[in-house]
Amino acid sequence: MHNRTAAAIAAGILLTLTACGGSSTEDKPTTPASTAAASSTVDPAQATKECVDAVAATIGARPDDFDPENDSDPKPDACKSLSEDEYLDAYMDGLSEANKQGLADLQDQIDEATERQ
Template identity: 50%
Template sequence: MHIRRATAAALLALALGTAGCSSQSDGGKPSEPTTAAASPTPTVDEAAARQACVDAVASIEADANGEVPSEPVPDECSSLSQGDYLKAYMDGIQQSNQEGRDALQDLIDEASRSAEANQP
């Protein structure tokens, strides 16, 4: 029971402490509403470089375990930051998987058309 009271008191103190941080210190004038800074829009060159990286990763063959190695980094990805490369890498794998699913669906559709054409 004492643990619950202590936890509740700590949470209350924390809540009051953070509420006090929002006090106005500029003579009572309300502050301007803050807006989140917009993320910079990538330039055409950055977008083209990223897409080239995604395409390069998508063209990497998977190993015997079905894994696509992330190292060595393809030359097309050398201008990207590590975080951007990892995002492009994941998008490249996703693109490769989609291409594989599309190719499989084409084969299924072709087999289905062939089977229908060969029916008496």
């Protein structure tokens, strides 16, 4: 459990560092609310995918929402049907996706700055 917490903190720091590139929030697409809760028979793989996407969108949109006092991010509604272990795995996957997007955004900014020279 401590390894996952340490990995989440390290990934959060990486995300914070990559989010400091000065890009506006206008560049980030918004993800519509999930309909997983509305369906009574949800495919577990689909529910996990929706949770991963929701975590990535939440972290990508608001990287400052991390609460160090309770060492957790708010749980997206799309993740409520998952067990704690499934949610933790989906959270880590979503964090990874948000980090990949943050790195891609940073590389785009570097490329734009290089083109201007």
